Amino acid sequence: METVRIETAQNVALQFEVATLVDRGLALLIDWVLLVGYSFGMVMLLRQSGAGPPEWVVITLFGIPWTFYHLLCELLMDGQSIGKRVRGIKVVRMDGGQPGLGHYLLRWLLRMVDSLFLVGAVVILFNGKGQRIGDLAAGTTVVSIKRRGTLDELLPTALPSDHRVTFPRAEQLSDAHARLIKEVLNDRSGARVQALAMLAERLGPQFANGNNLPPETFLRTLLDDHNFLIGTQGMQ
Numbered sequence: 001m002e003t004v005r006i007e008t009a010q011n012v013a014l015q016f017e018v019a020t021l022v023d024r025g026l027a028l029l030i031d032w033v034l035l036v037g038y039s040f041g042m043v044m045l046l047r048q049s050g051a052g053p054p055e056w057v058v059i060t061l062f063g064i065p066w067t068f069y070h071l072l073c074e075l076l077m078d079g080q081s082i083g084k085r086v087r088g089i090k091v092v093r094m095d096g097g098q099p100g101l102g103h104y105l106l107r108w109l110l111r112m113v114d115s116l117f118l119v120g121a122v123v124i125l126f127n128g129k130g131q132r133i134g135d136l137a138a139g140t141t142v143v144s145i146k147r148r149g150t151l152d153e154l155l156p157t158a159l160p161s162d163h164r165v166t167f168p169r170a171e172q173l174s175d176a177h178a179r180l181i182k183e184v185l186n187d188r189s190g191a192r193v194q195a196l197a198m199l200a201e202r203l204g205p206q207f208a209n210g211n212n213l214p215p216e217t218f219l220r221t222l223l224d225d226h227n228f229l230i231g232t233q234g235m236q
Contacts, residue, residue, distance in 0.1 A: 003016060003017055003018060004016050004018050004094070004129045004130060004141055004143065016092070016143035016144070016145075017143060017144040017146075018129060018130035018141065018142070018143060018144070019087075019089040019130055019142040019143055019144050020144075021121060021124060021125070023087045023088075023089050023144065024087075024089065024124075024142060026083070026087055027081065027083035027084045027086065027087040027089060028083060029083070030082065030083030030086055030087070031069065031070070031073075031081050031082060031083040034082055034083075035065060035066055035069060038065060039062055039065075039066075042061050042062065046061075068108075069081070070107075070108055070111065071104055071105065071108040074091055074099075074104045074107070074108075075101065075104055078090065079091035079092060079099055079104075084142075088144060088145050088146040089142050089143065089144050089145065090142065090143065090145055091103075091104070091107070091135075091140050091141075091142055092140060092141060092142075092143050093139055093140055094129075094139050094140065094141060095139065099138075099140055102138075103138040103139065103140050104138075106134060106137045106138035107134035107135060107137075107138050107140060108134070109134070110132075110133050110134035110137055111134060113133055113134075114132045114133050114134055119132075119133065120132035120133060120134070123136070129141050130142050130143065163224065163225075163228045165225045165228060165229065166211065166221050166222075166225055167207050167208070167209060167211075167221065167222050167225045168209075168225075168229075169206070169207050169209070170207060170222050170223075170225035170226040170229055171225075171226065171229040171230060172206075172207075173203075173207065173222065173223075173226045177203065178223060178226055178227075180199065181199065181203075181219050181222065181223045182223065184196055184199055184219070185216070185219060185220060185223070196215040196216050196219060197215045199215070199219060200215035200216075200218050200219055201215075203218075203219070203222065204218065207222055
C-alpha cells in the first residue's frame with residue numbers, strides 16, 4: 001500500500017495511505033449513479049408537468065449539477081464528494097494545511113484534462129503520491145481515512161475508576177486535538193520534542209489552568225483526563 005508523508009502545522013510528520021485507484025474509481029461511479037438518478041428524476045418530473053421548460057430551466061436543472069457537483073461537494077464536505085465519503089477517502093493538502101477554494105478550484109478546472117484518455121489514472125500510477133494532474137497543480141492528494149489500526153490503537157488508554165482529574169476542562173478538547181496529541185506522543189522522529197512543546201504551548205492557555213507541567217506530562221495528563229471525562233459522561 002502506497003503512503004504519503006504530510007507535515008502538519010505542528011511539525012509532526014504523519015503517514016497516510018494513498019487512496020487506491022479502485023477506491024477513487026468506485027467513488028466516482030457512486031457520484032455518477034447519484035447524478036444519473038437525479039437527472040432521471042428531473043426528467044420524470046418535467047414530463048409529468050406536461051409543458052416544455054425554457055432552456056434556462058434545463059441548464060439550471062441539469063447543467064449546473066453535472067458541471068459543479070465535485071467542486072461544490074469538496075467545498076462543502078471538507079474535501080469529499082458523496083462517493084468519496086462512502087469509500088472513506090478525501091482530498092488533503094501535501095503541506096498538511098486545510099484545502100481552500102483555490103485548491104479545489106484547480107482540481108476541478110483540470111478534471112476534464114485528467115479524464116481525457118484516462119490521463120489522470122496514468123499520472124496517479126506513475127506519480128506514487130496519489131496525485132492526478134489537478135492534484136499536482138493544486139498541491140493536494142487523495143488519501144484514505146479508513147481506520148486500519150488494531151483495537152488497542154482505536155480505544156483510549158484504560159484508566160482506573162478513581163482517576164483524579166487534573167484539568168476539568170479536558171472534556172472540551174476536540175476529537176481532532178485528542179488524535180493529534182496521541183500522534184505526537186507516539187511519534188519517534190527527531191521533531192517529537194519540538195512538536196510536544198508547540199502543542200503544549202498552543203493548548204496550555206485553554207486547559208492548563210495555571211499548572212506548569214512539562215509539555216509531555218501536560219499532554220499525557222490532558223489526554224487521560226479527556227478520555228476519563230468523556231467515558232464517564234457516556235455512562236451517565
